[in-house]
Amino acid sequence: MSLRVLAASISRAFVEKVSSEFTVVQKVKHDQLRDVVTPLDEHLHQIAEGFVASMMPGTRLLSEEGELTEVSAVELATGDFLVVDPLDGSNNVALGLPGFGFMAGHLRAGVLVGAVVVVPEQDLYLVVEGGELVTSQPVQLGAQAAANASASVYYAYPPHLSERGRVARGQVLDVIDARTSGVYRSGSACIGLFNLISGRHAAFVAHHVRLWDALGFFPVLSQLGYEVRYRVTPGSIVLVASLSQELCEDLAQALAADLEGPLSSFQRNNQVVVCDD
Amino acid sequence: MARALIVGGGGIGRGFVPWILNGFAIDIYDTDTQLTQGIAEQGFFTSWMSDGAELRKLVVRPERVTSDFADIDPTGYDIAFISVGPRNIAKLPSQVGLLTCPVFSLENDPITVEWLKSLYGMKDAVFGVPDVIASSTASPESLAADRFSLHTENGVMFLQESKRVDDRLKALLPDVEWLPVDQLNAEWDAKLYIHNTPHCVAAYLGYLSGCTYLHEALARPAVARIVDGVVDEILTGLKLVTHHDHDFLESYARKEMRRFSNANLYDPISRVAREPIRKLHPSGRLMGALRLLLTSGVEPVHLMAGIAASLRYLEPRDRDCEALRLLPEFGVKAWLKFHLSIPPGSIESDYVAQNFDAASAYLDRVLA
Numbered sequence: 001m002s003l004r005v006l007a008a009s010i011s012r013a014f015v016e017k018v019s020s021e022f023t024v025v026q027k028v029k030h031d032q033l034r035d036v037v038t039p040l041d042e043h044l045h046q047i048a049e050g051f052v053a054s055m056m057p058g059t060r061l062l063s064e065e066g067e068l069t070e071v072s073a074v075e076l077a078t079g080d081f082l083v084v085d086p087l088d089g090s091n092n093v094a095l096g097l098p099g100f101g102f103m104a105g106h107l108r109a110g111v112l113v114g115a116v117v118v119v120p121e122q123d124l125y126l127v128v129e130g131g132e133l134v135t136s137q138p139v140q141l142g143a144q145a146a147a148n149a150s151a152s153v154y155y156a157y158p159p160h161l162s163e164r165g166r167v168a169r170g171q172v173l174d175v176i177d178a179r180t181s182g183v184y185r186s187g188s189a190c191i192g193l194f195n196l197i198s199g200r201h202a203a204f205v206a207h208h209v210r211l212w213d214a215l216g217f218f219p220v221l222s223q224l225g226y227e228v229r230y231r232v233t234p235g236s237i238v239l240v241a242s243l244s245q246e247l248c249e250d251l252a253q254a255l256a257a258d259l260e261g262p263l264s265s266f267q268r269n270n271q272v273v274v275c276d277d
Numbered sequence: 278m279a280r281a282l283i284v285g286g287g288g289i290g291r292g293f294v295p296w297i298l299n300g301f302a303i304d305i306y307d308t309d310t311q312l313t314q315g316i317a318e319q320g321f322f323t324s325w326m327s328d329g330a331e332l333r334k335l336v337v338r339p340e341r342v343t344s345d346f347a348d349i350d351p352t353g354y355d356i357a358f359i360s361v362g363p364r365n366i367a368k369l370p371s372q373v374g375l376l377t378c379p380v381f382s383l384e385n386d387p388i389t390v391e392w393l394k395s396l397y398g399m400k401d402a403v404f405g406v407p408d409v410i411a412s413s414t415a416s417p418e419s420l421a422a423d424r425f426s427l428h429t430e431n432g433v434m435f436l437q438e439s440k441r442v443d444d445r446l447k448a449l450l451p452d453v454e455w456l457p458v459d460q461l462n463a464e465w466d467a468k469l470y471i472h473n474t475p476h477c478v479a480a481y482l483g484y485l486s487g488c489t490y491l492h493e494a495l496a497r498p499a500v501a502r503i504v505d506g507v508v509d510e511i512l513t514g515l516k517l518v519t520h521h522d523h524d525f526l527e528s529y530a531r532k533e534m535r536r537f538s539n540a541n542l543y544d545p546i547s548r549v550a551r552e553p554i555r556k557l558h559p560s561g562r563l564m565g566a567l568r569l570l571l572t573s574g575v576e577p578v579h580l581m582a583g584i585a586a587s588l589r590y591l592e593p594r595d596r597d598c599e600a601l602r603l604l605p606e607f608g609v610k611a612w613l614k615f616h617l618s619i620p621p622g623s624i625e626s627d628y629v630a631q632n633f634d635a636a637s638a639y640l641d642r643v644l645a
């Protein structure tokens with residue numbers, strides 16, 4: 001069964017579940033005010049859960065709102081998972097701000113074999129499947145939408161970083177300010193990544209975000225020819241993506257202070273190297 | 278001898294345009310290498326024009342027919358026509374922008390002129406309306422004699438007046454009707470809604486009825502009834518909201534059913550129905566017509582049946598098939614939003630969503 005069916009079900013939910021009852025904050029996770037859960041999160045999670053159960057036998061759901069939220073590096077590298085962020089940008093939804101979407105990456109034996117991204121504010125879904133990128137409408141992406149000279153950099157990072165992490169963050173910000181029009185954060189890595197492939201950002205940096213906050217976009221970036229440098233552990237992702245190899249390299253260097261090892265380069269074969277935490 | 282370039286060797290470009298180019302040396306560019314190599318080897322192709330009950334024959338011997346634009350000297354023509362389908366405008370070779378002659382877009386939508394200007398720098402590109410039904414194929418007998426033959430009806434070519442077109446060129450094109458842009462747009466309005474809307478509705482109904490050619494579909498009473506109803510609804514809407522002369526609208530509408538039913542055309546349903554997502558564009562022949570009717574107070578009963586039929590066009594070889602197959606998973610409102618940016622809550626989205634099931638059930642009943 002095609003991942004386009006999942007895209008269709010998620011798209012439908014975004015249209016049908018827009019009333020205020022679906023966007024209230026139901027709970028706050030980990031005492032982090034940015035980590036809210038709305039009924040829409042739950043509903044989208046249930047759709048993904050149902051899809052995996054009925055259409056992807058043998059695949060396990062690794063979802064931000066699911067029961068299975070932690071796996072070992074070995075399991076991640078060898079197992080069959082649909083890694084899902086049901087509603088990236090939940091706090092924006094709760095606040096009535098723009099910027100939210102759905103992301104899912106199908107990771108099988110360490111290879112990202114498919115992906116679904118739904119960005120309802122753009123009237124768009126993207127599906128990578130069978131080595132092909134399909135969009136719901138014609139849209140200029142990647143090199144066709146090459147970044148403006150004044151493009152900014154989306155920088156996603158968690159609320160708590162170690163001392164080394166804060167040092168690296170400062171270095172990343174220095175590169176961003178020296179090389180681009182500045183940093184941009186809007187509460188949704190999904191939208192940050194979409195704005196990257198639409199040419200509004202010159203680069204995207206994810207600094208120890210959660211697996212589901214970016215993994216689903218890897219196949220899309222690969223299809224569109226982006227330079228992708230990353231480090232995946234069961235607990236987090238570090239990601240630098242840009243059409244500019246030079247900018248990608250500089251940002252990767254800036255992050256190096258907070259990494260246990262070098263960033264890997266994501267290739268067209270979609271193989272993901274999984275490191276231990 | 279005057280020279281003409283035809284970009285796009287389909288029904289319009291190859292079947293109809295040569296009829297107005299009497300006395301021209303003709304070159305044809307098309308990306309289909311089987312077509313271009315085949316015609317080049319054969320040295321000719323045949324166009325058959327349906328004129329009442331009669332079929333007139335034109336043997337066209339292009340000087341050059343190629344799939345490589347590098348073979349073309351862009352400075353060597355007196356006139357050029359582009360007819361590749363709106364979705365393919367963006368895929369033209371960039372050298373098309375080097376054409377120095379007047380260039381006419383025959384793409385059924387004036388926006389394509391703006392695309393040619395912005396994508397290829399063709400600042401003098403202008404619009405043309407080939408008011409004709411031109412098939413992409415021919416009768417079995419015609420194909421047996423020439424596999425590259427085409428059938429067309431006896432239509433009218435309307436071309437936009439342009440300062441690039443001098444009296445010498447006009448004299449070489451006596452069969453063309455030259456119109457100022459306002460009048461041409463009026464012709465296009467009429468063509469879009471009075472011709473294109475019922476034309477594609479007939480195709481979708483024909484598909485659901487299992488027909489191959491459009492005239493077969495119109496021979497079925499249920500299809501003819503719905504298409505007649507669409508023409509009546511459109512006519513009423515246009516009379517209410519436009520300033521077009523009513524006699525002009527009526528006479529144009531009267532001839533449409535005759536044209537669609539022409540058994541000499543062999544116009545395949547697959548050609549007329551192709552790419553339903555493009556035809557469902559918010560400003561286009563289906564949704565644009567729906568908005569026209571709803572905002573003018575005309576109940577679009579028959580048009581809704583046509584729209585329902587378009588959403589059920591599941592021809593496997595059509596590029597929109599996969600997206601349409603997913604309509605049940607999307608639901609009508611989400612499908613319209615994500616494929617056409619028609620917002621939920623808009624008049625069109627609400628109407629189609631509310632009436633799709635009933636219209637579908639009606640189609641199943643009457644077309645069975």
